[in-house]
Amino acid sequence: MFHTNICNRKKPVFKDNKIYLICYNPPSIYIDIADNLLNKFLLTGFGFYRFIDEWTIEDNDQECKVRAILLYYGLPLIKHKIPGTKIPNLEDLKNSSNKYIYYIAGMYWLLMNLSNVKPPEIKKLLNLTKKVNRRPIKVKELEGQNLIIYPNMSDLLDFYNLIQRARTINIWDYYNWFIRQL
Amino acid sequence: MNDERLLIGALTLYLGELSKIMGGLNQHYLKLRSYLNSKEIKDEATKELLEEVIISIKTEIDSLKKTYKASKNIYKEFIRNISNTKQDLSKNPH
Numbered sequence: 447m448f449h450t451n452i453c454n455r456k457k458p459v460f461k462d463n464k465i466y467l468i469c470y471n472p473p474s475i476y477i478d479i480a481d482n483l484l485n486k487f488l489l490t491g492f493g494f495y496r497f498i499d500e501w502t503i504e505d506n507d508q509e510c511k512v513r514a515i516l517l518y519y520g521l522p523l524i525k526h527k528i529p530g531t532k533i534p535n536l537e538d539l540k541n542s543s544n545k546y547i548y549y550i551a552g553m554y555w556l557l558m559n560l561s562n563v564k565p566p567e568i569k570k571l572l573n574l575t576k577k578v579n580r581r582p583i584k585v586k587e588l589e590g591q592n593l594i595i596y597p598n599m600s601d602l603l604d605f606y607n608l609i610q611r612a613r614t615i616n617i618w619d620y621y622n623w624f625i626r627q628l
Numbered sequence: 629m630n631d632e633r634l635l636i637g638a639l640t641l642y643l644g645e646l647s648k649i650m651g652g653l654n655q656h657y658l659k660l661r662s663y664l665n666s667k668e669i670k671d672e673a674t675k676e677l678l679e680e681v682i683i684s685i686k687t688e689i690d691s692l693k694k695t696y697k698a699s700k701n702i703y704k705e706f707i708r709n710i711s712n713t714k715q716d717l718s719k720n721p722h
Binding site for chain 2: 612620
Protein backbone atom coordinates (compact mmCIF):
# COMPACT_ATOMS: atom_id res chain seq x y z
CA MET A 447 0.00 0.00 0.00
CA PHE A 448 1.08 3.54 -0.66
CA HIS A 449 0.41 6.47 1.55
CA THR A 450 -1.03 9.05 -0.76
CA ASN A 451 -3.64 11.72 -0.46
CA ILE A 452 -4.41 11.82 -4.15
CA CYS A 453 -5.97 8.58 -5.35
CA ASN A 454 -6.14 7.04 -8.80
CA ARG A 455 -3.65 9.33 -10.43
CA LYS A 456 -0.25 8.42 -11.82
CA LYS A 457 1.13 5.19 -10.44
CA PRO A 458 3.16 5.99 -7.34
CA VAL A 459 6.74 4.86 -7.49
CA PHE A 460 7.54 4.65 -3.82
CA LYS A 461 6.94 1.49 -1.90
CA ASP A 462 6.24 0.86 1.77
CA ASN A 463 8.75 -1.95 2.07
CA LYS A 464 11.65 0.05 0.67
CA ILE A 465 14.02 2.35 2.49
CA TYR A 466 14.95 5.45 0.55
CA LEU A 467 17.78 7.88 0.64
CA ILE A 468 16.98 11.56 0.37
CA CYS A 469 20.02 13.63 -0.55
CA TYR A 470 19.28 17.16 0.51
CA ASN A 471 21.73 19.59 -1.01
CA PRO A 472 19.74 22.80 -1.02
CA PRO A 473 18.24 23.98 -3.27
CA SER A 474 18.21 20.50 -4.83
CA ILE A 475 16.70 17.37 -3.32
CA TYR A 476 17.12 13.93 -4.82
CA ILE A 477 15.82 10.52 -3.88
CA ASP A 478 17.28 7.08 -4.39
CA ILE A 479 16.82 3.60 -2.96
CA ALA A 480 18.93 3.23 0.18
CA ASP A 481 19.73 -0.45 -0.08
CA ASN A 482 20.76 -0.59 -3.73
CA LEU A 483 24.29 -1.56 -4.63
CA LEU A 484 25.64 2.00 -4.66
CA ASN A 485 24.12 3.15 -1.38
CA LYS A 486 24.09 -0.03 0.69
CA PHE A 487 27.37 0.91 2.38
CA LEU A 488 25.45 3.60 4.26
CA LEU A 489 23.28 0.98 5.93
CA THR A 490 25.85 -1.75 6.47
CA GLY A 491 29.05 0.21 7.07
CA PHE A 492 27.71 3.38 8.62
CA GLY A 493 24.75 1.85 10.44
CA PHE A 494 22.41 4.57 9.22
CA TYR A 495 19.38 2.38 10.02
CA ARG A 496 18.86 4.43 13.16
CA PHE A 497 18.28 7.53 11.03
CA ILE A 498 15.35 6.06 9.12
CA ASP A 499 12.37 8.33 9.53
CA GLU A 500 9.10 9.03 7.78
CA TRP A 501 9.20 11.92 5.33
CA THR A 502 6.48 13.42 3.19
CA ILE A 503 7.54 13.80 -0.40
CA GLU A 504 5.90 15.17 -3.50
CA ASP A 505 6.58 13.44 -6.76
CA ASN A 506 4.55 13.62 -9.97
CA ASP A 507 2.07 15.86 -8.14
CA GLN A 508 1.41 13.12 -5.63
CA GLU A 509 2.14 13.34 -1.97
CA CYS A 510 3.50 10.18 -0.36
CA LYS A 511 5.05 9.22 2.90
CA VAL A 512 8.28 7.29 2.58
CA ARG A 513 10.66 5.67 5.05
CA ALA A 514 13.96 7.28 4.28
CA ILE A 515 17.33 8.44 5.53
CA LEU A 516 17.65 12.16 5.01
CA LEU A 517 21.19 13.29 4.26
CA TYR A 518 21.81 16.99 4.66
CA TYR A 519 25.11 17.52 2.82
CA GLY A 520 25.97 14.00 3.93
CA LEU A 521 24.80 14.43 7.53
CA PRO A 522 21.95 12.07 8.41
CA LEU A 523 19.13 13.84 10.23
CA ILE A 524 16.13 12.40 12.03
CA LYS A 525 13.00 14.52 11.98
CA HIS A 526 12.56 15.34 15.66
CA LYS A 527 14.82 15.76 18.64
CA ILE A 528 15.03 12.71 20.93
CA PRO A 529 15.24 14.03 24.50
CA GLY A 530 18.45 13.14 26.28
CA THR A 531 20.35 12.41 23.08
CA LYS A 532 22.48 14.50 20.74
CA ILE A 533 21.43 12.73 17.54
CA PRO A 534 21.43 15.39 14.79
CA ASN A 535 17.89 16.26 13.80
CA LEU A 536 15.97 18.61 11.55
CA GLU A 537 14.17 20.29 14.44
CA ASP A 538 17.43 21.46 16.04
CA LEU A 539 18.91 22.38 12.66
CA LYS A 540 15.91 24.60 11.84
CA ASN A 541 16.12 26.30 15.24
CA SER A 542 19.87 26.69 15.19
CA SER A 543 21.23 30.22 15.27
CA ASN A 544 23.99 29.10 12.89
CA LYS A 545 23.11 26.25 10.57
CA TYR A 546 26.65 25.87 9.27
CA ILE A 547 28.02 25.35 12.79
CA TYR A 548 25.21 22.94 13.64
CA TYR A 549 26.07 20.94 10.51
CA ILE A 550 29.81 20.94 11.34
CA ALA A 551 29.14 19.87 14.94
CA GLY A 552 26.81 17.16 13.63
CA MET A 553 29.38 15.86 11.15
CA TYR A 554 32.12 15.77 13.80
CA TRP A 555 29.69 13.96 16.11
CA LEU A 556 28.98 11.43 13.35
CA LEU A 557 32.65 10.92 12.46
CA MET A 558 33.60 10.47 16.13
CA ASN A 559 30.91 7.82 16.51
CA LEU A 560 31.87 5.75 13.49
CA SER A 561 34.07 2.73 13.73
CA ASN A 562 35.37 0.34 11.08
CA VAL A 563 34.50 2.76 8.30
CA LYS A 564 37.38 3.31 5.91
CA PRO A 565 38.25 6.88 4.85
CA PRO A 566 37.33 6.23 1.16
CA GLU A 567 33.79 5.46 2.31
CA ILE A 568 33.60 8.79 4.13
CA LYS A 569 34.64 10.36 0.84
CA LYS A 570 31.83 8.48 -0.86
CA LEU A 571 29.33 9.78 1.71
CA LEU A 572 30.49 13.36 1.28
CA ASN A 573 30.51 12.97 -2.51
CA LEU A 574 26.83 12.04 -2.45
CA THR A 575 26.24 15.77 -2.17
CA LYS A 576 27.69 16.26 -5.65
CA LYS A 577 25.65 13.61 -7.43
CA VAL A 578 22.72 15.03 -9.31
CA ASN A 579 21.74 12.03 -11.41
CA ARG A 580 19.05 10.92 -9.00
CA ARG A 581 15.35 11.58 -9.07
CA PRO A 582 14.49 15.16 -8.03
CA ILE A 583 11.62 15.49 -5.53
CA LYS A 584 10.16 17.87 -2.96
CA VAL A 585 10.12 17.13 0.76
CA LYS A 586 7.27 18.79 2.64
CA GLU A 587 9.12 19.04 5.93
CA LEU A 588 11.92 20.97 4.24
CA GLU A 589 9.88 23.42 2.22
CA GLY A 590 10.43 27.10 2.86
CA GLN A 591 13.55 26.52 4.93
CA ASN A 592 16.67 28.46 4.28
CA LEU A 593 19.22 25.73 4.90
CA ILE A 594 21.88 26.48 2.30
CA ILE A 595 25.43 26.26 3.66
CA TYR A 596 28.85 25.83 2.08
CA PRO A 597 30.64 23.06 3.99
CA ASN A 598 34.33 22.36 3.65
CA MET A 599 34.46 18.64 2.94
CA SER A 600 38.26 18.38 2.95
CA ASP A 601 38.33 19.57 6.57
CA LEU A 602 35.94 16.79 7.54
CA LEU A 603 37.99 14.18 5.71
CA ASP A 604 41.15 15.44 7.38
CA PHE A 605 39.48 15.12 10.78
CA TYR A 606 38.30 11.58 10.05
CA ASN A 607 41.76 10.51 8.91
CA LEU A 608 43.26 11.94 12.10
CA ILE A 609 40.76 10.33 14.42
CA GLN A 610 41.21 6.96 12.72
CA ARG A 611 45.01 7.27 12.94
CA ALA A 612 44.69 8.23 16.62
CA ARG A 613 42.69 5.09 17.31
CA THR A 614 44.79 2.65 15.32
CA ILE A 615 48.38 3.89 15.60
CA ASN A 616 50.60 1.16 16.96
CA ILE A 617 54.32 1.03 17.77
CA TRP A 618 54.57 -2.53 16.41
CA ASP A 619 53.59 -1.39 12.92
CA TYR A 620 56.68 0.81 12.93
CA TYR A 621 58.81 -1.92 14.47
CA ASN A 622 57.73 -4.41 11.81
CA TRP A 623 58.36 -1.82 9.13
CA PHE A 624 61.93 -1.49 10.39
CA ILE A 625 62.41 -5.25 10.35
CA ARG A 626 61.20 -5.42 6.75
CA GLN A 627 63.83 -2.86 5.78
CA LEU A 628 66.66 -5.10 6.99
CA MET B 629 70.80 -4.57 14.30
CA ASN B 630 69.65 -5.61 17.76
CA ASP B 631 66.10 -5.36 19.06
CA GLU B 632 66.83 -2.31 21.15
CA ARG B 633 68.09 -0.33 18.17
CA LEU B 634 65.12 -1.44 16.08
CA LEU B 635 62.79 -0.25 18.81
CA ILE B 636 64.57 3.09 19.02
CA GLY B 637 64.11 3.55 15.27
CA ALA B 638 60.46 2.52 15.50
CA LEU B 639 59.86 4.74 18.50
CA THR B 640 61.34 7.74 16.70
CA LEU B 641 58.85 7.36 13.85
CA TYR B 642 56.00 6.51 16.21
CA LEU B 643 56.59 9.58 18.36
CA GLY B 644 56.76 11.77 15.25
CA GLU B 645 53.45 10.40 13.98
CA LEU B 646 51.79 10.76 17.39
CA SER B 647 52.94 14.35 17.49
CA LYS B 648 51.48 15.02 14.02
CA ILE B 649 48.13 13.48 14.94
CA MET B 650 47.94 15.45 18.19
CA GLY B 651 48.78 18.67 16.35
CA GLY B 652 46.13 18.02 13.70
CA LEU B 653 43.43 17.12 16.21
CA ASN B 654 44.33 20.14 18.28
CA GLN B 655 43.67 22.41 15.30
CA HIS B 656 40.19 20.92 14.88
CA TYR B 657 39.65 21.21 18.63
CA LEU B 658 40.61 24.89 18.64
CA LYS B 659 38.39 25.62 15.64
CA LEU B 660 35.38 24.05 17.37
CA ARG B 661 36.17 25.90 20.60
CA SER B 662 36.23 29.17 18.69
CA TYR B 663 32.76 28.34 17.28
CA LEU B 664 31.52 27.61 20.78
CA ASN B 665 32.91 30.87 22.14
CA SER B 666 31.54 32.93 19.28
CA LYS B 667 28.49 35.04 19.94
CA GLU B 668 26.77 33.55 16.89
CA ILE B 669 25.63 30.47 18.79
CA LYS B 670 22.54 31.35 20.75
CA ASP B 671 20.61 28.08 20.81
CA GLU B 672 21.23 25.32 23.34
CA ALA B 673 21.09 22.40 20.89
CA THR B 674 24.03 23.65 18.79
CA LYS B 675 25.99 24.51 21.95
CA GLU B 676 25.37 21.09 23.48
CA LEU B 677 26.31 19.23 20.30
CA LEU B 678 29.49 21.29 19.95
CA GLU B 679 30.35 20.73 23.61
CA GLU B 680 29.92 16.98 23.27
CA VAL B 681 32.20 16.87 20.22
CA ILE B 682 34.80 19.11 21.87
CA ILE B 683 34.90 16.88 24.97
CA SER B 684 35.32 13.76 22.82
CA ILE B 685 38.18 15.28 20.83
CA LYS B 686 39.83 16.49 24.05
CA THR B 687 39.60 12.94 25.45
CA GLU B 688 41.30 11.57 22.31
CA ILE B 689 44.06 14.19 22.53
CA ASP B 690 44.62 13.52 26.25
CA SER B 691 44.87 9.81 25.60
CA LEU B 692 47.42 10.42 22.83
CA LYS B 693 49.39 12.70 25.16
CA LYS B 694 49.62 9.94 27.76
CA THR B 695 50.79 7.45 25.14
CA TYR B 696 53.30 9.98 23.84
CA LYS B 697 54.70 10.64 27.30
CA ALA B 698 55.03 6.95 28.16
CA SER B 699 56.65 6.16 24.81
CA LYS B 700 59.03 9.07 25.15
CA ASN B 701 60.15 7.74 28.55
CA ILE B 702 60.79 4.32 27.04
CA TYR B 703 62.71 5.97 24.23
CA LYS B 704 64.86 7.94 26.69
CA GLU B 705 65.51 4.78 28.67
CA PHE B 706 66.72 2.95 25.57
CA ILE B 707 69.00 5.85 24.62
CA ARG B 708 70.40 5.90 28.18
CA ASN B 709 71.05 2.14 28.05
CA ILE B 710 72.84 2.40 24.74
CA SER B 711 75.05 5.26 25.86
CA ASN B 712 75.86 3.40 29.12
CA THR B 713 76.77 0.30 27.12
CA LYS B 714 79.01 2.40 24.87
CA GLN B 715 80.71 3.93 27.91
CA ASP B 716 81.24 0.48 29.46
CA LEU B 717 82.75 -0.79 26.24
CA SER B 718 85.11 2.16 25.95
CA LYS B 719 86.24 1.66 29.56
CA ASN B 720 86.71 -2.09 29.11
CA PRO B 721 87.55 -2.66 25.46
CA HIS B 722 88.57 -6.29 26.09
